[in-house]
Amino acid sequence: MSTATSVQIAESRVDARFAELKAQGRAGLVTFITAGDPDAETTYQILRALPEAGADLIEIGMPFSDPMADGPAIQASSQRALKNGISLAKTLEIVHRFRAEDSTTPVILMGYYNPIYHMGVEKFLRLARDAGVDGLIIVDLPPEEDRELCLPAIDAGLHWIRLATPTTDDKRLPKVLENTSGFLYYVSILGITGTRAAAAEEVGAAIERIKRHSDLPVAVGFGIRTPEHAAAIGKVADAAVVGSAIVERIAEALDENGKAGTGLVDSVTELIRDLRTGLDR
Template sequence: MTTRIDTRFAELKKQGRSAFVTFVMCGDPDLATSLAIIKALPKAGADIIEIGMPFTDPMADGPAIQAAGLRALKAGTTLKKTLDVVREFRSEDATTPIVLMGYYNPIYIYGVDKFLADAKTAGVDGLIIVDLPPEEDTELCLPAMKAGLNFIRLATPTTDDKRLPAVLANTSGFVYYVSITGITGAAAADTAQVTSAVARIKRHTDLPVCVGFGIRTPEAARGIAQAADGAVVGSALIDALKATLDTEGRATAKTVAAVADLTAALAQGVRGAKQAAE
């Protein structure tokens, strides 16, 4: 089974560069604006798009992403509507990989089999479900793989060599390395530490390793892209979005452009990593 994610990484490998992965929350600040942002991301330089499924009790998310999730829920975003947004995006873009990121509870309530079937037909390529450890693979990971979706796992600075094989066992698409201990958007990633962590993970797997948490500037994106197969940015994009909202928390004429412009700047950083390495 080759997914859009596998295809994209193979293309980037030929080009000799890392992936730029963007994260946005579906429905933030409303469904129409969020769809417009997602549609703008590939043109701005996003290679892979992670879309957050808003949830009432997020554990790993920092204040920016939590607030985005709450705005999305307030706007009436549901899992079904999230899949509708992906379907709408897919009607115009057949190649950009889409990964849904979030928590198991909404999927469990939706119904695992129904969710996987609907996600696949909507055009979803992969899932990152933060609160399902490898011990629970039968719940969603194995059924997802059977349905033709990549199940992407998180590795962290505290995932030691003993734990890593379990984390990687049924992982596909890529490994998401969380560069700092703690929540998203908190500290800055240390390039030297990331380089050695990526090398350690690569001793256990042939999968691409993408690094997220703590990347806010083109320079930081460039540093991470030199060390890893991809750089993931979320909180910085959500902060850019939030800065454009009106006093009622609604989108303004600047909202979509603010996210697209920062995406373009960060994408240049990631693409610059290839030149810097040469």
């Protein structure tokens, strides 16, 4: 079966990180947090703590009022962020601040097209590139809409990271892989984020099929909550993506007014260290 040709992005932190992980013989840990949850400063403090705690790549959610693919935990985090005045511009400012301290950890923005459309594609891509963003995952733009944002993003030097699901069959997969670079995000279950988990055996079989079409690294997400599950996924995938469990840990550390408690950052980093330990077993 033919292998899709990968899009090449110059001086890619994503490619460099996956090459490093492969050389070390270990699976990557991709962590997700929502920008501005519960506030911009706390997001920044979490961001700067994630790499040392064990995160290899960081996904940052762009808050949106109607996150249709996300489960209750991530929906709630988006609402908290919007309530506290976060915007796409402020999200990019947080990334820019983080990048001034960390020049190697890949940062991927994940979300929906609407906020980008309202900012303007050209302006967004310029600000994202200047801030040090490495790639985009935009869940509501299928390959048929690549002219909207995908192709301009690639021209701007950003990875376009696509989602594949258990229903992405061999006929559809080549189209999904078209213009995809950095890695492929395999959604291991059908439905919304954070609801249940897929068995490692099922995921392994899906990844084998994907690898017959592409040499891209495959990161697996949706439903990974424990070090044990991360370890199982890490044995069959190039990386494990954890989002809802982290966002829930943030929510648990908020005070009665929805503000960051004193131990919030430490609580999140403890979870990341546990996940990293699980992956390294």
